[in-house]
Amino acid sequence: MNSSTPGIEPELHARRAASFGAKAADYAAHRPDYPEKALAWGLAGAAGTPERVLDLAAGTGKVSEGLLALGVEVTAVEPDEKMLAELTRTLPAVTPLIGTAEEIPLPDGSVDAVVVGQAVHWFDLDRAYPEMARVLRPGGVVAALWNHDDESAGWLAELNALIKTSMSRRWLSDYESLPQHEALEPFEKKTFGHKQPRTAETLVATLATHSHMLVATAEEREAKLRTAREFLDRNPETAAGEFDLPITTTVFRARKR
Numbered sequence: 001m002n003s004s005t006p007g008i009e010p011e012l013h014a015r016r017a018a019s020f021g022a023k024a025a026d027y028a029a030h031r032p033d034y035p036e037k038a039l040a041w042g043l044a045g046a047a048g049t050p051e052r053v054l055d056l057a058a059g060t061g062k063v064s065e066g067l068l069a070l071g072v073e074v075t076a077v078e079p080d081e082k083m084l085a086e087l088t089r090t091l092p093a094v095t096p097l098i099g100t101a102e103e104i105p106l107p108d109g110s111v112d113a114v115v116v117g118q119a120v121h122w123f124d125l126d127r128a129y130p131e132m133a134r135v136l137r138p139g140g141v142v143a144a145l146w147n148h149d150d151e152s153a154g155w156l157a158e159l160n161a162l163i164k165t166s167m168s169r170r171w172l173s174d175y176e177s178l179p180q181h182e183a184l185e186p187f188e189k190k191t192f193g194h195k196q197p198r199t200a201e202t203l204v205a206t207l208a209t210h211s212h213m214l215v216a217t218a219e220e221r222e223a224k225l226r227t228a229r230e231f232l233d234r235n236p237e238t239a240a241g242e243f244d245l246p247i248t249t250t251v252f253r254a255r256k257r
């Protein structure tokens with residue numbers, strides 16, 4: 001279901017979905033991780049205790065790292081070789097596989113949970129849902145997570161309004177539920193408070209890893225990042241050294257029927 005990305009045409013969708021590898025090391029260094037409680041809540045949606053977990057669209061391993069800390073066995077599936085290379089460099093305990101959500105390179109019923117960080121919006125859900133259900137054992141869980149800026153911090157809402165690019169759009173995590181699928185129970189949703197230590201310089205580096213920036217023209221990107229830096233340098237909450245970027249982590253979970 002490409003309507004998972006409302007208001008974005010297929011060519012741009014594909015370009016954005018494939019944009020991350022060009023900045024894989026920056027992604028690993030500057031994107032936030034996920035709160036342990038959020039990952040644990042996602043896994044707790046399974047019947048029984050999950051042991052074998054798939055990190056789907058694993059990127060550089062932000063979800064995998066959190067899953068390892070919860071003591072489960074992790075397989076990572078990711079289409080971009082450069083993103084997966086970052087993951088294998090830092091997380092040798094994870095089994096890395098090149099693959100997509102639409103064609104998951106795992107046998108039927110082989111995992112207890114499929115966890116997806118910041119990526120369901122890139123999937124063709126008509127093909128990805130049946131694949132996720134196929135690799136899950138009955139009673140296994142799909143958990144989808146997103147980290148988003150907590151814009152109840154006024155300065156962050158102001159910053160985001162300033163740096164919106166012509167590529168910006170609304171995200172699935174803004175909705176009350178993910179689209180349903182017959183193989184899955186209805187999705188449940190829960191949000192968790194999170195934060196990431198940043199400085200003006202490192203927050204600009206984080207912003208530069210967002211796909212709307214990666215696919216914008218160099219001119220638009222540089223102008224927006226310059227605007228961000230100028231704002232952060234004059235804003236009292238961010239001008240002097242380290243501050244916490246306030247984040248809301250949204251989790252949707254649904255058990256396989």
Ligand SMILES: C[S@@+](CC[C@H](N)C(=O)[O-])C[C@H]1O[C@@H](n2cnc3c(N)ncnc32)[C@H](O)[C@@H]1O
Binds near residue numbers: 018031062102
């Ligand atoms: C924003 S990154 C998220 C990476 C990681 N899960 C995280 O939370 O940091 C999105 C990832 O989805 C991957 N991706 C894009 N389209 C995909 C697809 N159809 N199937 C699986 N992964 C996909 C990209 O290569 C990229 O690594």
